[in-house]
Amino acid sequence: MSSREFARGRRVVARLPYGGDLLAEIVAVAAEHRMVMAELRAIGALQRARLSFYDQGTHEYEEFSVDEPVELVSLLGTVSRRDGAPAVHAHAALAGHHGGCVGGHVAPGCVVFACELILQELVGESLERAHDEQTGLPLWRDL
Amino acid sequence: MSSREFARGRRVVARLPYGGDLLAEIVAVAAEHRMVMAELRAIGALQRARLSFYDQGTHEYEEFSVDEPVELVSLLGTVSRRDGAPAVHAHAALAGHHGGCVGGHVAPGCVVFACELILQELVGESLERAHDEQTGLPLWRDL
Amino acid sequence: MSSREFARGRRVVARLPYGGDLLAEIVAVAAEHRMVMAELRAIGALQRARLSFYDQGTHEYEEFSVDEPVELVSLLGTVSRRDGAPAVHAHAALAGHHGGCVGGHVAPGCVVFACELILQELVGESLERAHDEQTGLPLWRDL
Numbered sequence: 085m086s087s088r089e090f091a092r093g094r095r096v097v098a099r100l101p102y103g104g105d106l107l108a109e110i111v112a113v114a115a116e117h118r119m120v121m122a123e124l125r126a127i128g129a130l131q132r133a134r135l136s137f138y139d140q141g142t143h144e145y146e147e148f149s150v151d152e153p154v155e156l157v158s159l160l161g162t163v164s165r166r167d168g169a170p171a172v173h174a175h176a177a178l179a180g181h182h183g184g185c186v187g188g189h190v191a192p193g194c195v196v197f198a199c200e201l202i203l204q205e206l207v208g209e210s211l212e213r214a215h216d217e218q219t220g221l222p223l224w225r226d227l
Numbered sequence: 228m229s230s231r232e233f234a235r236g237r238r239v240v241a242r243l244p245y246g247g248d249l250l251a252e253i254v255a256v257a258a259e260h261r262m263v264m265a266e267l268r269a270i271g272a273l274q275r276a277r278l279s280f281y282d283q284g285t286h287e288y289e290e291f292s293v294d295e296p297v298e299l300v301s302l303l304g305t306v307s308r309r310d311g312a313p314a315v316h317a318h319a320a321l322a323g324h325h326g327g328c329v330g331g332h333v334a335p336g337c338v339v340f341a342c343e344l345i346l347q348e349l350v351g352e353s354l355e356r357a358h359d360e361q362t363g364l365p366l367w368r369d370l
Numbered sequence: 371m372s373s374r375e376f377a378r379g380r381r382v383v384a385r386l387p388y389g390g391d392l393l394a395e396i397v398a399v400a401a402e403h404r405m406v407m408a409e410l411r412a413i414g415a416l417q418r419a420r421l422s423f424y425d426q427g428t429h430e431y432e433e434f435s436v437d438e439p440v441e442l443v444s445l446l447g448t449v450s451r452r453d454g455a456p457a458v459h460a461h462a463a464l465a466g467h468h469g470g471c472v473g474g475h476v477a478p479g480c481v482v483f484a485c486e487l488i489l490q491e492l493v494g495e496s497l498e499r500a501h502d503e504q505t506g507l508p509l510w511r512d513l
Contacts, residue, residue: 086384086385086386086387086399087382087383087384087385087399087402087403087487088382088383088384089380089381089382089403090381090382090383091381092235092378092381094232095232095233095234095235095349096230096231096232096233097230097231097233097305097349097354097367097370098229098230098231098370099229099230099366099367099370100229101229102361102362113229113230116230117230117232123411123488125266125268125303125411126303127303127304127316127317127318129281129283131283135465135469137441137465137466137467137468137469138415138439138441139439140415140417140439140483141439146467148468148469150469153281153282153283153284155280155281155318155330155331155332156318157301157303157318157319157320157330157331158301158303158318158320158330158443158444158463160411160412160413160443160444161413162383162486162488173413173486174413175413175441175442175443175444176443177301177320177328177330177443177444177463177465177471178330178469179278179280179320179329179330179331180280181280181289182280182291182329183278183280183291183293183321183329183330183331184329185320185328185329185330185463185471186465186468186469186470186471187441187443187444187463187464187465187469187471188441188443188465188469189441197283197362198359198362198364198366200305200316200367201230202266202305206381206383211383216484218388219388219483219484221484223385223484224383224385224486227383227384227385235378237375238375238376238377238378238492239373239374239375239376240373240374240376240448240492240497240510240513241372241373241374241513242372242373242509242510242513243372244372245504245505256372256373259373260373260375268409268411268446269446270446270447270459270460270461272424272426274426296424296425296426296427298423298424298461298473298474298475299461300444300446300461300462300463300473300474301444301446301461301463301473320444320463320471320473321473322421322423322463322472322473322474323423324423324432325423325434325472326421326423326434326436326464326472326473326474327472328463328471328472328473340426340505341502341505341507341509343448343459343510344373345409345448
């Protein structure tokens, strides 16, 4: 059994502030509405970005910068819990001039130009992230 | 306060018509079901596409064409209101032969080959877009 | 009329098993929860992947391999019915080292490293896929 049903909760639409850090702002919206678990989706634009690629062999994240304005083509992920605090896990696809794309795991350092976010609350026993030996990732230990 | 809760509404699954314009067809589905606000997601394929990149310095959209058939890898966005009419704001990632990706803001001129769309209605006071001085974009003024 | 309203159903969060085939594991989660129709979204990482591009002229899928670990930047699609069995239709954007993206239609052969999946059940008369003459694709015949 590696799945669980959640009740539907509230749905929040947010406009993230210019200059804010993408991950921190998502946590702030969830906190403002007292959401513990949520699914998230967003589109928008970033002034610059930091993404990472997970090396499945060494179990280390390789971070890289996108040092120019980009469209936020897709942002998908969740808010859950890690070490007792809210944790956003999100992946993004970004596009520059003429549409060239880069994508990856969203790291701190993605600076919002404009962002339209939707949080869909998941109501139920909260999922907690914990170290997973096989992958080296902080996966949901309850699933 | 830059976020607001919406009640859950209806969920519509649509198959967009061959040869239709992606943005216009989404507006038509929303209108047919009398949805004022909705979140949208889709996958499919386009016969050709028009995307744009927003220049954060000059505050102008740079449009470009994708003059060949592409997979519609992701389409995310919303239907809300602008100047009293329904307005779709959506970003797309597209893929060509061998998977090469381009992405950006969806402009008129994306011609549907096949498209499976899901609209999730958002029930509440409608969000209206208006000119935002800082970004130059038509952002939700109510948030 | 090419759209239909569905009632909201249950929402399932799943963690797909290391080494599993992406499409087969999604079908397994849907079956475990007895979901006939669902919308799906996921992020994660794959050990390797198989995607395809649909040639709109010849009506044939061109499959290609991604023979290295990648981030699963976005996975969007649905579970519905085809030939009386559950059928997943999903498109994915993948990113490698430094964020380079490939995308397309998800084929069998995408091997899970880690994957966080959300299934949103759609309750109503099930959509069945059948051959569509104009596109050559197995589209929903009921829409």
